Amino acid sequence: MPTAPVGPRAELTRDQLLTLLRSMLLQRAVDTRGFQLNRQGKIGIAMGSEGHEAIQAATGLAFRRGIDLLYPYYRNTGLILACGFPLEDLFRSQLARAADRTGGRSIINHITARDLGIASISSIIAAQCTHAVGAAYAIKLRGETGRAVFCQFGEGATSEGEWHEALNFAAIHKVPVVFLCENNRWAISTPQEKQMVNPDVASRAKGYGMPGAIVDGFDPLAVYAAVSEARDRAAAGDGPTLVEMKCYRFLSHTTDDDDRTYRTREEVQAQRDLDPLPRFERRLLDDGILTQPELEALRAEIKTTVDASTDAVENEPLPEPQTLYGNVYAGPDTPWL
Numbered sequence: 001m002p003t004a005p006v007g008p009r010a011e012l013t014r015d016q017l018l019t020l021l022r023s024m025l026l027q028r029a030v031d032t033r034g035f036q037l038n039r040q041g042k043i044g045i046a047m048g049s050e051g052h053e054a055i056q057a058a059t060g061l062a063f064r065r066g067i068d069l070l071y072p073y074y075r076n077t078g079l080i081l082a083c084g085f086p087l088e089d090l091f092r093s094q095l096a097r098a099a100d101r102t103g104g105r106s107i108i109n110h111i112t113a114r115d116l117g118i119a120s121i122s123s124i125i126a127a128q129c130t131h132a133v134g135a136a137y138a139i140k141l142r143g144e145t146g147r148a149v150f151c152q153f154g155e156g157a158t159s160e161g162e163w164h165e166a167l168n169f170a171a172i173h174k175v176p177v178v179f180l181c182e183n184n185r186w187a188i189s190t191p192q193e194k195q196m197v198n199p200d201v202a203s204r205a206k207g208y209g210m211p212g213a214i215v216d217g218f219d220p221l222a223v224y225a226a227v228s229e230a231r232d233r234a235a236a237g238d239g240p241t242l243v244e245m246k247c248y249r250f251l252s253h254t255t256d257d258d259d260r261t262y263r264t265r266e267e268v269q270a271q272r273d274l275d276p277l278p279r280f281e282r283r284l285l286d287d288g289i290l291t292q293p294e295l296e297a298l299r300a301e302i303k304t305t306v307d308a309s310t311d312a313v314e315n316e317p318l319p320e321p322q323t324l325y326g327n328v329y330a331g332p333d334t335p336w337l
Contacts, residue, residue, distance in 0.1 A: 012221070016061060017289050018298075020220045023057035024277050025299060027078030029306045030087070031251075034077075034094060034108070038255045042314070043094050045108050048251035049075045051218075054276035055182050055245045057082050058223035059150065062231050069117045069139075069149045071132035074109045075182070075249075076121075076152055084116050087305065091313040103327060104319040126160035129153060129179070133166045136175035136234075148234040149177040155244075156187025158204070159195050167242065171208040174239035178230045181242065182217065184249035189262040202244035210240050217247030218276040248274075 012020075027049060034046035049056065052075065060082020063070060070083055081087065089101060093111050096104035101112055112120040119135070122128055132151035139147050157163050158181065170177050181201045185192050192199070205212025211233075215226045223245055230241035248271035252259040259268075284290050290298075326333045 014289055017284060020057045020061060021280060021284060023060055023082040024053040025302050026081060027053045027056060028277055029302050030077055033306055033310060035255060046255045047075060047109050049077055050250040051184060051248045052182055053078055054220040055217045055223050055247055058220040059180060059227050061224055062228040063150060067147050069135050071119045071128040071151045072121055073128055073152050074121055077109055080111060080118055083118060085113055085118060087309045088313055091309055095313055097313055097316040098319040099316055126153060126157040126162040129166035130162045132177055133170045133175060136177035137173060140175050146235050147176060148231045150180060151177055152180050155181055155183040155192055155201055158201050167208045170240040171210045176234040177240045178234050179240060179242045181244045183244055183246050186249050188253045202242050205242040210242060212242045215243060215245045217245035218274055220280055
């Protein structure tokens with residue numbers, strides 16, 4: 001069976017390689033559908049993660065379902081899917097249907113899945129970092145081993161105080177957390193050089209007394225090797241690691257943002273030429289992992305799945321008006337006025 005090396009510690013099987021590709025293709029398809037639904041007036045906002053596919057697919061593959069915990073951020077659509085979040089539930093959240101896990105109340109991409117170990121997403125930048133460290137501290141206090149907490153964020157979050165507090169506490173108490181920076185170079189309209197002089201977020205790890213690693217975020221095999229190594233280190237009780245995965249955000253921050261006001265089309269196109277999805281497809285084709293007909297069949301399967309899921313969820317009922325006040329305060333749901 002063909003395998004592909006990912007570093008000195010592991011090799012991936014054909015099934016794992018195809019899982020990576022499937023996750024990347026699904027993430028791209030769901031991103032596209034979200035923008036389509038927004039332009040059709042069916043959802044209020046969409047947030048794309050094109051350019052992050054390799055990172056999120058590989059991180060999801062390293063995540064141990066039923067064991068690890070994930071503290072994602074708002075651009076982690078592909079990651080939560082790769083960690084087991086049902087596609088239908090994602091569309092229920094986007095379309096605010098009654099069967100949504102939060103009753104149709106959450107803003108886009110702000111999902112919760114306690115049963116899957118996926119914590120609630122907050123719009124407060126870097127808030128999830130202290131939450132993740134708290135969860136990792138609880139795991140340590142309970143004397144549990146073999147578990148790790150994944151903490152995701154963009155490079156913009158590293159300018160927030162919570163981020164620094166989280167890394168400092170995690171290092172001092174040697175908690176089982178992996179800090180995973182998806183560095184796409186833009187914090188909405190603020191370029192990285194306007195936030196920090198040092199070009200590498202991971203270089204800050206030394207100041208906190210933890211290992212740091214820099215990875216090509218367009219290469220899923222490199223990401224998997226780095227994340228799984230950091231994950232195993234945390235789960236073994238050896239403390240946190242900061243992994244910086246350099247990528248690029250191909251789309252606007254959200255459908256409410258016009259990135260033409262702060263970056264050129266030439267800059268975006270130069271990064272598009274490095275698109276991780278077609279690059280990984282070519283790699284698998286060249287290595288004989290799959291054939292062109294198999295690739296076309298996989299693409300068609302994913303399109304059919306996304307179309308069917310969208311149609312099914314669109315036909316589901318909206319929340320009943322009388323449920324508006326539910327899950328807000330303890331006690332009766334009746335309105336105050």
